[in-house]
Amino acid sequence: MTAQLIDGNALAAQVRADVAHRVQALKARGVQPHLTVILVGEDPASQVYTRNKVADSEQTGLGATLERYPTDMTEADLLARIAQLNADPAVHGILVQLPLPRHMNSHGVIEAIAPEKDVDGFHVASAGALMVGQPGFRPCTPYGCMKMLESIGMTDLKGKHAVVIGRSNIVGKPMALMLLQANATVTVCHSGTPDLAAQTRQADIVVAAVGKRNVLTADMVKPGAVVIDVGMNRDDAGKLCGDVDFAGVKDVASWITPVPGGVGPMTRAMLLVNTIEAAERASA
């Protein structure tokens, strides 16, 4: 079997087109939706990601501002700026790019963002809403993974066993909750799981979100399973790769997401969805 690719770039383009229509509808009502992205420090990857977020936003007609601050910015100054943005009715979404410099408490900074502007979906209010199945912003990466499953007809996951590898607050845990909400039977595995392969071999859907190459190899995958690769790593040649041994697993799975061109573009696209949603709610 050779797996079919779930093309994140193509799906993200569809999502952006839909967002662009929603932006036009809001603009027709005199509302200019706006996202403010905050970058503290000089991390090269974060500089690329934040520039891309602004470019994606502008492509759909969303207004976007990138605010850059030096690494030695104080946490108090960052919190004060967030408070101003919270109070600004022209700003609908606020995103603080992670990681923050080590002297800052990321949790405290995220909690300072008004929940109604938390377009990253990282605030505890957003996490709580997801937990109890209430409307709220969903973290963009797992939200994008769910859209990818939907794109191949996997909407109701009743009877499906999903295994999530990784338990981070921004991917693994919300991913498990979203799969559960779609009626999957969900197992969450992590560094303390004794026999990972025994778990993944049972899975109809595997989501790998560890941040380590070759966490999932062909022998760990049930034939015909759907494999979603959230990882973003570098191989020995410096080439971008995921957590999944793509070359091996593609011969066992039925569907697989590539890296690059899979979950990454969908993460960016779902940020736009959350931002237009924030603007629509604010102007309802």
Ligand SMILES: Nc1nc2c(c(=O)[nH]1)N[C@@H](CN(C=O)c1ccc(C(=O)N[C@@H](CCC(=O)O)C(=O)O)cc1)CN2
């Ligand atoms: N505040 C946030 N910080 C971070 C998040 C986040 O969702 N919110 N996620 C990651 C980084 N990230 C977005 O910020 C992100 C990284 C990469 C991609 C992406 O499109 N990757 C491409 C490849 C890019 C390359 O060539 O380097 C792909 O997979 O095709 C999207 C989003 C940490 N911080």
